[in-house]
Amino acid sequence: xxxxxVKYFSQITSLSQDEASVLExxxxxxxxxxxxxxIRDGQISIDTYFIIEGCLRQYCLIxxxxxxxxxxTEGQWVISxxxxxxxTPSFHNLVCxxxxxxxxxxxxxxxxxxxxFPRFETLARVVVEKSxxxxxxxxxxYHTDTPEERYLKLQRSxxxxxxxxxxYHMASYIGVKPESLSRxxxxxxxxxx
Amino acid sequence: xxxxxVKYFSQITSLSQDEASVLExxxxxxxxxxxxxxIRDGQISIDTYFIIEGCLRQYCLIxxxxxxxxxxTEGQWVISxxxxxxxTPSFHNLVCxxxxxxxxxxxxxxxxxxxxFPRFETLARVVVEKSxxxxxxxxxxYHTDTPEERYLKLQRSxxxxxxxxxxYHMASYIGVKPESLSRxxxxxxxxxx
Numbered sequence: 001x002x003x004x005x006v007k008y009f010s011q012i013t014s015l016s017q018d019e020a021s022v023l024e025x026x027x028x029x030x031x032x033x034x035x036x037x038x039i040r041d042g043q044i045s046i047d048t049y050f051i052i053e054g055c056l057r058q059y060c061l062i063x064x065x066x067x068x069x070x071x072x073t074e075g076q077w078v079i080s081x082x083x084x085x086x087x088t089p090s091f092h093n094l095v096c097x098x099x100x101x102x103x104x105x106x107x108x109x110x111x112x113x114x115x116x117f118p119r120f121e122t123l124a125r126v127v128v129e130k131s132x133x134x135x136x137x138x139x140x141x142y143h144t145d146t147p148e149e150r151y152l153k154l155q156r157s158x159x160x161x162x163x164x165x166x167x168y169h170m171a172s173y174i175g176v177k178p179e180s181l182s183r184x185x186x187x188x189x190x191x192x193x
Numbered sequence: 194x195x196x197x198x199v200k201y202f203s204q205i206t207s208l209s210q211d212e213a214s215v216l217e218x219x220x221x222x223x224x225x226x227x228x229x230x231x232i233r234d235g236q237i238s239i240d241t242y243f244i245i246e247g248c249l250r251q252y253c254l255i256x257x258x259x260x261x262x263x264x265x266t267e268g269q270w271v272i273s274x275x276x277x278x279x280x281t282p283s284f285h286n287l288v289c290x291x292x293x294x295x296x297x298x299x300x301x302x303x304x305x306x307x308x309x310f311p312r313f314e315t316l317a318r319v320v321v322e323k324s325x326x327x328x329x330x331x332x333x334x335y336h337t338d339t340p341e342e343r344y345l346k347l348q349r350s351x352x353x354x355x356x357x358x359x360x361y362h363m364a365s366y367i368g369v370k371p372e373s374l375s376r377x378x379x380x381x382x383x384x385x386x
Contacts, residue, residue, distance in 0.1 A: 060337055067336050081326035091333045118311060125318045132325040133274035139332050140284045143260050144253055 003027075004052045005103055008075060012126050019117055026113065027103045032096050039080070039094040044087060047106050049078040054100025055164050058092050059172070068172040070138070071097075071161055079131050098164065148184050150174040196220075197245045198296055201268060205319050212310055219306065220296045225289050232273070232287040237280060240299050242271040247293025248357050251285050252365070261365040263331070264290075264354055272324050291357065341377050343367040 005027050006020050039045045058070040072078050082088040114121045171181035198220050199213050232238045251263040265271050275281040307314045364374035
């Protein structure tokens, strides 16, 4: 299997043979079945995930109802920092929507790697900055976009999600009831004619 | 003046005399008048700010109306990564609500510093992670908290804001009309009796 995490880092900076080898050896891929939970709300999580293949759904429970807050797929990082920097329990649940392969990392493993290969600290900073930037854009979208705009943006930026995710979870993610999502889809289809 | 940015970093890790000196000399403090804009929406911003003294308000315009999305005060960082990593124009405006003193940094300055003092890269990573964690908590709060819960949380976590920020902007920040904020305040006052 081609090593996706090596490929990912190579796109940020060129890796030496040594650096590539240490990543290939050190990054153990974990395979998880559909419906496996990686985090349940209330747990303190200090792990970071890099998704090789598959799809995770992040959600929180509000008055007993699931509110989907994110989907993570191949090539994305899931970084939960509240557990790491503030020892705060997670508000979120994180569950596999498909069979998923991922690499699990944490601060301790990262520190060991940085000691041997200081340049990895630069990579880590870039990864955190990219995830932070994505998060900032999501946050802005919550303020500025209507559910219909969110739907259209998703169609452009993450078309694969529409094949992988149920209408029910998609509706929750863009912030409407499933009935409203049907109306939005009909309206968009009509406008395209 | 005691150097607040040196003090800030010293809380994360102990600095050598050399490291403290380079920070003290390199970090130029800029003084800004009330109502000065640091970013206007549509501009591409690659700067990062560390606030020494004062208060910034971040807001975006939605259908011509200002929606306040954050307040930043002493000891906080303002990190806008979308300009840096994706060359995307800012959706936000950033304006001084008081006379404000801050240090302005950017990626180029940071890289120069990292070359001379590699340990600063660790500090940079910690700073970005802390800001990211704060942002994740804000994002979660948007999903899970009612405006009243947001108000109560702010009273606990940032009591100074209530002396510094108008009711109007506070209402926008917690996501209600000013009239509703008055009702929330009355209800909270009554519950405390």
